[in-house]
Amino acid sequence: MLASVLAGTAVAAATGAAGYQSMAPTGQWYGRTFTGNSASRRQIALTYDDGPNDPHTLRLLEVLAKHDVLATFFLIGRYVQQRPDIAREVIRSGHILGNHTFTHPLLIFKNDAEIRKELQQCRQSLLDAVGGHSNFFRPPFGGRRPGTLRIARDMGLEPIMWNVTGYDWNAPPAAVIEGKISNRMRGGDVILLHDGGHKQMGADRSQTVLASDHLISRYKAEGYEFVTVPKMMEKV
DSSP states (O other), X not given: OHHHHHHHHHHHHHHHHHHHHHHOTTOOTTSOOBOBOTTOTTEEEEEEEEEOOTTHHHXXXXXXXXXXXXXXXXXOHHHHHHOHHHHHHHHHTTOEEEEOOSSOOXXXXXXXXXXXXXXXXXXXXXXHHHSOOOSXXXXXXXXXXXXXXXXXXXXXOEEBOOSEEOOOTTOOOHHHHHHHHHHHOOSSEEEEEESSOSSOTTOOOXXXXXXXXXXXXXXXXXXXXXXXXXXXXTTO
């Protein structure tokens, strides 16, 4: 009886751990992903998900330009189709574009054909809008399984996660976003923020824009350098 209870507990624990690893941004059970670089202690990589978004992506670009900072944007393909002009402005400003799927589904519940279609459609949207794309991919919600990463790599895409987040998807005040990040920042971090919302175009990201302005000012004054994801990866 005890043996069966222990076995059941072990199975439940393993199942729970597997579920956690499928969503945990720094989990590596299901394949290697880039989550930051401890060798780059004085560097910070800002990343923004779920754009392009009118008007907040453009307002964010103004803030980044003011501070002479480049970032990495993971775009949703269907929004790129709606506002290719914003995607082009991100590129013109010198930032890096990444693939964030076409419709932003939770990929752990999608079969291989559906995953491939999401990535291909987003890639084509980027090609149509800006004439190119990077080889970076971020799974929506961070959700992935072994097949997700295998398909991405088969398509020449490098999975990029994060190790610090501002928890800004529900639009809290800028001070809350800043506090969440400051509590976790150690240097060599990939920061997750959002310039859009996956449910609809026009999500209010004004507080993220404000928080970005404050964070860049603060950490630049402390001697940190803000870099793109590929720049940080050079030191791996």
